[in-house]
Amino acid sequence: MATKHDKPKVGEEPAKQDAPPAVMALSLDPGALSAENQAYFEKCQEKLGFVPNVLASYAHDDAKLSAFAAFYNDLMLAPSGLSKLEREMIAVAVSSVNRCYYCLTAHGAAVRQLSGDPVLGELMVMNYRAAALSRRHRAMLDFAVKLTETPHLIGEEDRAGLREAGFSERDIWDIGAVAAFYNMSNRMASAVDMRPNADYHRQAR
Numbered sequence: 336m337a338t339k340h341d342k343p344k345v346g347e348e349p350a351k352q353d354a355p356p357a358v359m360a361l362s363l364d365p366g367a368l369s370a371e372n373q374a375y376f377e378k379c380q381e382k383l384g385f386v387p388n389v390l391a392s393y394a395h396d397d398a399k400l401s402a403f404a405a406f407y408n409d410l411m412l413a414p415s416g417l418s419k420l421e422r423e424m425i426a427v428a429v430s431s432v433n434r435c436y437y438c439l440t441a442h443g444a445a446v447r448q449l450s451g452d453p454v455l456g457e458l459m460v461m462n463y464r465a466a467a468l469s470r471r472h473r474a475m476l477d478f479a480v481k482l483t484e485t486p487h488l489i490g491e492e493d494r495a496g497l498r499e500a501g502f503s504e505r506d507i508w509d510i511g512a513v514a515a516f517y518n519m520s521n522r523m524a525s526a527v528d529m530r531p532n533a534d535y536h537r538q539a540r
Contacts (some may be wrong), residue, residue: 338347338532339374353394356530356533357530357532358388358391358392358529358530359388359527359528359529360527360528361394361518361527364395365394365395366394366395366396366397367396367538368396368397368400369397369401371401372394372397372400372401373405375390376390376394381430383534384514384534385440385532385534386515386534387439387475388529388530388531388532389403389437389441389524389529390403390404391522392527392529397482400452400506406516407516410422410509410513410516411423411513412425412538415505415506415509416429416502416503416505416506416507416509417433417509417510417513419449420449420508421448421449421472421475422513423442423446423449424446424459424463424472424475424476425475425476425479425510425513425514425517426438426442426445426478426513426517427439427442427443427456427459427460427463428459428463428479428480429480429483429514429518429521430442430517430521431459431460431461431463432480432483432484433483433517433518433521433522435517435520435521435524435525435526436524436530436531437529437530437531438517438520438521438524439530439537440535441531441532442517443456443457443459443460443535444456444535444536444538444539446459447538448538448539448540451539453539453540456539463480470500471500471501471502473500474500474502475497475500475502475510476498477496478493478496478497478510478511478514479510479513480491480513482511482514482518483514483518494507497510506524
């Protein structure tokens with residue numbers, strides 16, 4: 336068995352080292368990051384142990400990275416009538432419709448972590464309708480999925496259904512905004528074949 340100390344024989348090519356997994360299908364050179372974005376990457380590395388590949392994918396253009404990160408952080412982390420778990424549930428339900436491998440992997444892990452329920456995470460990925468959801472969550476996800484599949488059919492009766500389930504006017508805005516953001520993100524991830532970090536597969540199982 337060869338070891339790392341073995342030298343190749345004369346005429347024999349050195350063993351090739353495994354290349355790091357590709358972040359996406361496009362070969363875009365990393366751009367010069369602002370001090371703010373460099374600090375953001377360092378914070379991700381410190382808190383998560385890795386930089387999410389979606390951020391690495393945007394790192395070819397500092398302005399685009401800043402815009403994406405600001406919008407994501409506002410929608411998913413800023414104060415809202417929707418909990419962080421509810422926003423992640425929307426992300427997964429939308430991504431399930433769009434069959435987005437990256438977002439299902441990354442946000443499925445987030446649902447598992449935030450809920451403490453690996454089964455719920457799997458149900459969100461596969462078919463949220465099979466889960467024993469509250470009236471609030473079922474109404475929220477039904478709206479997000481309808482907005483994804485047939486946005487032209489959204490009407491006042493759909494918004495009324497959310498109000499009846501206990502959502503405020505601002506909550507309805509946030510449900511629509513999160514669903515719309517992940518429809519965009521799903522399409523970008525599919526366009527460039529964005530690959531999720533392997534770490535996500537192991538989390539909260």
